[in-house]
Each structure stands twice: as structure tokens, then as C-alpha cells.
Amino acid sequence: MSYERKIINDPVFGFINIPKGLLYDIVRHPLLQRLTRIKQVGLSSVVYPGAQHTRFQHSLGAFHLMSEAIMQLASKGNFIFDSESEAVQAAILLHDIGHGPFSHVLEDTIVKGVSHEEISLMLMEQMNKDMNGQLSLAIQIFKDEYPKRFLHQLVSGQLDMDRLDYLRRDSFYTGVTEGNIGSARIIKMLDVADDHLVVESKGIYSIENFLTARRLMYWQVYLHKTSVAYERMLISTLLRAKELAPKGIELFASPALHFFLYNDIDHTAFYQNPDCLKYFIQLDDNDIWTALKVWSTHSDKVLSTLSLGMINRDVFKVEISSEPISEDRKKELTLQISQQLDISLSEASYFVSTPSIEKNMYDPADDSIDIIYKDGTIKNIAEASDMLNISLLSKKVKKYYICYQRLHR
Numbered sequence: 453m454s455y456e457r458k459i460i461n462d463p464v465f466g467f468i469n470i471p472k473g474l475l476y477d478i479v480r481h482p483l484l485q486r487l488t489r490i491k492q493v494g495l496s497s498v499v500y501p502g503a504q505h506t507r508f509q510h511s512l513g514a515f516h517l518m519s520e521a522i523m524q525l526a527s528k529g530n531f532i533f534d535s536e537s538e539a540v541q542a543a544i545l546l547h548d549i550g551h552g553p554f555s556h557v558l559e560d561t562i563v564k565g566v567s568h569e570e571i572s573l574m575l576m577e578q579m580n581k582d583m584n585g586q587l588s589l590a591i592q593i594f595k596d597e598y599p600k601r602f603l604h605q606l607v608s609g610q611l612d613m614d615r616l617d618y619l620r621r622d623s624f625y626t627g628v629t630e631g632n633i634g635s636a637r638i639i640k641m642l643d644v645a646d647d648h649l650v651v652e653s654k655g656i657y658s659i660e661n662f663l664t665a666r667r668l669m670y671w672q673v674y675l676h677k678t679s680v681a682y683e684r685m686l687i688s689t690l691l692r693a694k695e696l697a698p699k700g701i702e703l704f705a706s707p708a709l710h711f712f713l714y715n716d717i718d719h720t721a722f723y724q725n726p727d728c729l730k731y732f733i734q735l736d737d738n739d740i741w742t743a744l745k746v747w748s749t750h751s752d753k754v755l756s757t758l759s760l761g762m763i764n765r766d767v768f769k770v771e772i773s774s775e776p777i778s779e780d781r782k783k784e785l786t787l788q789i790s791q792q793l794d795i796s797l798s799e800a801s802y803f804v805s806t807p808s809i810e811k812n813m814y815d816p817a818d819d820s821i822d823i824i825y826k827d828g829t830i831k832n833i834a835e836a837s838d839m840l841n842i843s844l845l846s847k848k849v850k851k852y853y854i855c856y857q858r859l860h861r
């Protein structure tokens with residue numbers, strides 16, 4: 453690997469070194485630069501105005517942690533070839549290139565049923581062709597097809613460099629300090645046994661802290677009720693635009709957004725029609741915000757009211773319940789909104805949304821976090837931890853939301 457490097461100053465980790473050559477070529481690549489125009493936590497800035505950081509910053513941070521992790525593992529006698537080290541660093545730099553603007557929102561509206569992981573992989577394969585196969589090993593690791601499985605776990609697992617970076621970074625930019633984690637200590641405690649990642653037993657408390665911090669960040673930041681309501685408004689807006697488009701109603705849109713509004717793209721179409729990927733990589737947060745600004749004066753009342761609400765942060769009101777929201781409550785609200793806005797019941801339904809969100813913070817059945825003791829015994833964190841009630845963290849928590857247009861008395 454080259455010793456010449458670029459140094460980038462990052463507010464979370466300080467100076468990040470990027471070796472010139474393949475890794476720096478990836479950082480400069482238009483597909484990575486596109487991530488400078490996509491916010492990491494979508495619409496969370498509606499609650500935490502500082503959360504303006506991008507997927508690009510996150511990718512660099514995760515890359516930095518990956519470099520530290522590789523150094524630590526090598527210093528403990530785990531043999532890692534330079535080619536493997538470069539490939540796993542390339543894989544983490546590229547892991548998020550498939551994100552669209554407001555990723556989860558888009559997955560529910562204009563690019564239905566295609567996950568960002570699938571798109572990341574499609575794009576990596578496309579880049580690999582352009583780069584004469586230099587990414588083949590990175591792709592093998594990303595797909596979990598490489599025998600040293602710990603390399604894949606560092607990119608995508610319960611304790612991957614993705615999570616270690618985003619928890620620290622999102623906590624820094626939101627100001628939610630309880631979400632911070634000791635990433636440096638966790639990395640120092642990492643080791644490998646039978647090609648799998650393990651954590652030295654001294655690191656148990658840092659892992660407990662990591663799991664509780666993640667739980668806190670999910671409920672207090674990512675799934676904060678106001679940010680869920682704002683997301684639902686955006687979903688309703690895009691769905692309304694998609695309903696108007698095939699009726700021939702003119703909608704302002706960038707060429708990329710226009711393609712997704714005027715064509716119904718499902719999973720099969722995404723894989724079969726090369727235009728989908730071509731237009732997808734032209735999309736970023738700006739396409740959506742610009743459309744919303746213009747739509748806020750559209751003659752369609754539903755589209756303009758929702759768009760104006762998005763632009764002016766006039767967020768849906770929201771209530772949370774541990775029980776499903778009754779159909780009667782939904783009908784009653786829809787009726788009131790239809791009367792107040794003087795629109796039909798079907799139009800008013802865009803102003804009422806009842807999502808439910810289910811999340812568990814640790815799934816031992818998935819890819820466990822394994823603790824290794826001095827005598828070589830390995831235990832899953834769920835068994836190893838004496839303090840933390842992991843069974844509670846593994847339990848799925850489900851919350852029901854009702855989000856609706858505020859009614860003026």
C-alpha cells in the first residue's frame with residue numbers, strides 16, 4: 453500500500469489518513485461524493501437542528517475506525533494481508549453508496565422494495581468493472597463470501613465499524629451525549645477466534661454501554677415521535693405526487709426525480725432496467741427539497757398543503773400508543789380534516805398516518821457478540837453479562853403512532 457496519504461480533519465475523530473491509491477480514488481469517486489449531499493439521519497434535524505452531518509462524513513469515520521481495528525487485530529498476532537486490509541477499508545468506504553435521499557422514506561415510496569444494501573452492491577459491481585477488478589475482494593467481503601468472516605463482521609455485524617461510527621457521530625451532532633460510546637476501547641478489546649470477531653472479557657462493560665446507547669439513540673433520536681411524523685408527511689407528499697403523475701398532471705421535478713415519479717419501479721424493474729440505477733445515482737436530498745419548495749404552490753391542495761408543511765416545519769401532530777390505533781379514531785380524524793380543508797375523504801387520508809415501529813436492540817440469533825475469556829472460553833454477551841438484562845434488549849418493542857394534520861379550532 454502507498455505511504456503517501458491525504459489527511460482530512462474530522463470533528464469527531466480528528467485527523468483521518470487516507471492512503472493515496474485505490475482508497476483515495478474511492479473517496480474522490482462521484483458515487484462517494486454524492487453522499488456529501490445526503491444527510492446521515494434524514495429528517496432528524498427537525499428535532500435536533502445540529503444533525504446536519506452527511507453519509508460522506510460517516511463513511512470516512514467508519515473507514516477511520518476500520519483502519520484502527522485492523523491495526524489492533526494485527527498487533528494481537530492476527531495475520532491480515534495488505535490486500536485484505538485495503539479491501540475491507542474499501543468495503544466500509546463503499547457500504548452506504550446505495551443510500552438515496554431520506555433512505556427509508558424512498559424505500560417506502562418511489563423505489564419500492566429495493567434496499568440500500570442491494571443498491572450499494574449493484575453500484576460496487578459497476579465500479580469494479582470500471583476499476584478493472586480492483587474491488588473484487590472488497591465485494592467478496594461485503595457479500596460475506598470470504599473465508600476470514602471477521603472481515604465481513606467488521607463491515608456488517610452487531611459490532612461493526614458502521615455502528616461504532618454512527619453512534620458516536622450522531623450523538624456528537626445531535627448533542628444527545630448519552631448516546632456516546634467508547635469506540636476506541638471497544639476496538640482495543642477486539643480479537644479473532646476461529647475467523648470470528650470476539651471481544652476480550654475486560655470489554656464487557658463497554659459492550660453493555662454500546663447496547664444501551666444504541667437503544668437510547670433509536671428511541672430518543674431516530675424514532676423520535678416528531679421526526680417520525682415529519683417522515684410520514686414526506687411519504688404522504690411523495691405518494692400524492694406519484695398519484696398525480698400518471699394522470700398527466702404536471703409536476704416540477706429534476707430529471708432523476710421525474711423518472712421515479714412517472715414510472716412505477718419495483719424490485720424487478722430496478723434490476724432489469726439500467727435507467728433505474730442511472731437515475732438513482734443522480735438523486736440526493738436536494739432533488740426532494742427543491743421539488744417540495746415548488747410544489748408548495750401547486751394547484752393540487754393536498755400536494756401544496758403537505759409540501760408547505762414540510763418547508764415551514766408545520767409538522768403533523770403525533771400520539772404514541774402501545775396498542776394499535778383504532779379504525780374509528782382514524783376515521784374520525786380523516787372526517788374532521790376533510791371538513792376543515794374542504795377536500796374529499798380519500799384526499800384527507802393523506803393527512804392521517806398510522807405507522808407502527810418495531811425494534812429490538814440485540815438479536816443473539818442474528819450474529820452474536822461473543823466474549824472471550826483468558827482460558828479461551830467463548831460466551832455470547834447475553835450469557836456473559838451479569839448486569840445487563842440482555843433478554844430485555846433482545847425483546848422486540850413495538851410502538852403505534854398516529855400522525856395527523858393539526859386542526860385549527
Ligand SMILES: Nc1nc2c(ncn2[C@H]2C[C@H](O)[C@@H](COP(=O)(O)OP(=O)(O)OP(=O)(O)O)O2)c(=O)[nH]1
Binds near residue numbers: 494622
Ligand atoms: N432519521 C432517521 N434516521 C435513521 C433511521 N434509521 C436509521 N437511521 C440512521 C441512524 C444511523 O445514523 C443510520 C443507521 O442506519 P443505516 O440504514 O445507515 O444502516 P443499517 O440499517 O445497516 O444500520 P443497523 O445495522 O441496523 O444498525 O441511519 C430512521 O428511521 N430515521
